[in-house]
Amino acid sequence: MSNFRGMMPDMIENPISQKLLLPYLNHAVSMLESGYASGRDIDAAMRFGCGYPAGPLEMLDQIGAARVNDLLQARFAKSGDELHRPADLLSKLASGQSSAADESDSSSSPEFKRPIAKVGVVGTGTMATGIVEVFAKAGYPVTYVGRSEDKVAGVRAAIEKSLAKAVERGKLDEAGRDAVLANLTGATSREELADVDIVVEAIAEDLEIKKQLFADLDRICKPGAILATTTSSLPITVCAEATKRPADVIGMHFFNPAPIMKLVEVVTTDQTSPEVDETVKALCAKTGKVAVSCGDRAGFIVNCLLFPYLNDAVKMVDVGEASIEEIDQAIKEHVRLPMGPFALLDVVGNDVSLAIEKELFAEFGHEGFAPAAGLENVVAEGKLGRKTKQGFHDYN
Numbered sequence: 001m002s003n004f005r006g007m008m009p010d011m012i013e014n015p016i017s018q019k020l021l022l023p024y025l026n027h028a029v030s031m032l033e034s035g036y037a038s039g040r041d042i043d044a045a046m047r048f049g050c051g052y053p054a055g056p057l058e059m060l061d062q063i064g065a066a067r068v069n070d071l072l073q074a075r076f077a078k079s080g081d082e083l084h085r086p087a088d089l090l091s092k093l094a095s096g097q098s099s100a101a102d103e104s105d106s107s108s109s110p111e112f113k114r115p116i117a118k119v120g121v122v123g124t125g126t127m128a129t130g131i132v133e134v135f136a137k138a139g140y141p142v143t144y145v146g147r148s149e150d151k152v153a154g155v156r157a158a159i160e161k162s163l164a165k166a167v168e169r170g171k172l173d174e175a176g177r178d179a180v181l182a183n184l185t186g187a188t189s190r191e192e193l194a195d196v197d198i199v200v201e202a203i204a205e206d207l208e209i210k211k212q213l214f215a216d217l218d219r220i221c222k223p224g225a226i227l228a229t230t231t232s233s234l235p236i237t238v239c240a241e242a243t244k245r246p247a248d249v250i251g252m253h254f255f256n257p258a259p260i261m262k263l264v265e266v267v268t269t270d271q272t273s274p275e276v277d278e279t280v281k282a283l284c285a286k287t288g289k290v291a292v293s294c295g296d297r298a299g300f301i302v303n304c305l306l307f308p309y310l311n312d313a314v315k316m317v318d319v320g321e322a323s324i325e326e327i328d329q330a331i332k333e334h335v336r337l338p339m340g341p342f343a344l345l346d347v348v349g350n351d352v353s354l355a356i357e358k359e360l361f362a363e364f365g366h367e368g369f370a371p372a373a374g375l376e377n378v379v380a381e382g383k384l385g386r387k388t389k390q391g392f393h394d395y396n
Helices: 015-034 039-050 056-063 065-079 088-094 126-137 149-168 174-182 207-220 236-241 274-286 302-318 324-335 341-348 350-364 373-380
Strands: 119-122 142-145 184-187 198-201 226-229 249-254 263-268 290-295
Touching (some): 015 039, 015 065, 015 088, 015 302, 015 324, 039 056, 039 263, 039 290, 039 302, 056 065, 065 088, 119 126, 126 149, 126 174, 126 249, 142 149, 149 174, 149 184, 174 184, 198 207, 207 226, 207 236, 226 236, 226 274, 236 249, 249 274, 302 324, 302 341, 302 350, 324 341
Parallel strands (some): 119 142, 119 198, 142 184, 226 249
């Protein structure tokens, strides 16, 4: 954050960064105003989930709420887009009644309200493997379940490779590596999860498959065990309804790669028990993660703030306001973000990005959230980003 101070007031004066930042900041204030998430969590989510040097409310305080409010009012007068209408809270901030930072909570450290001694993970993909590694490194015995012996063996092999690199770099000694590996138990039967204290599922983003899994976990897992999903897009409430213990169901949205990314969005439904919520936050802290709290709706915090901004960047190109290169350069140079919006879209995957934007549009109904034509076009052309060597940028 320190490198941001001093240049914050100037970043909003660049035409490109101004056009993209204003709705982003307004959206963050609206999220705070609605009570969906605290100011602390909104800022932490964007810093730890996206690698941004400052959260949106920190940016707002540095630029000045009055300046942002004035610019948005002028923008709304021209566009008529409700997403450009200054949030009511922004007007209060502009008048000096409060600071965005003052809206943040200062909650004490979470405590384990339920004992967590053994962890289960369902899934063998990249995310599941990373989550297994996170828990095993934190000293937890982990039972991970896959569909076949080959899939299960693949998880252990990937973790062995990761640990070997850590040893080579001097970040882990051989005794530490052996201790992590000793915490790993692979299985092909979900019945092996009967004695775990928490199960984290990281299987395909298919609601019917997840519902079947949660019904099965409800049957298998002992009373009091927490059932968590890593979904980034599906309703957790529906997964909970597939069980007879909805109070024990919660979201733990890890970010990829899980061993490196610090953020976990802890997502509660209307029925999630407060003690389950606090226990999961305490578990995140013990594994070295930063937990932020939010409710069960599309996008959670990070995707809900990030993807409309990315979508707006594509729309700027669609109407010829600026080129891809100009936008990426402006955001890196003036806002000091790690990468421009088009480079980020290509990293995420344009197909994934389009799917998320469609979910946000369906959830909130704002016309401003409608997927940009340019985003739909690159997906239709199979230009999905780095994974296909071509997206908004060419990686050949």
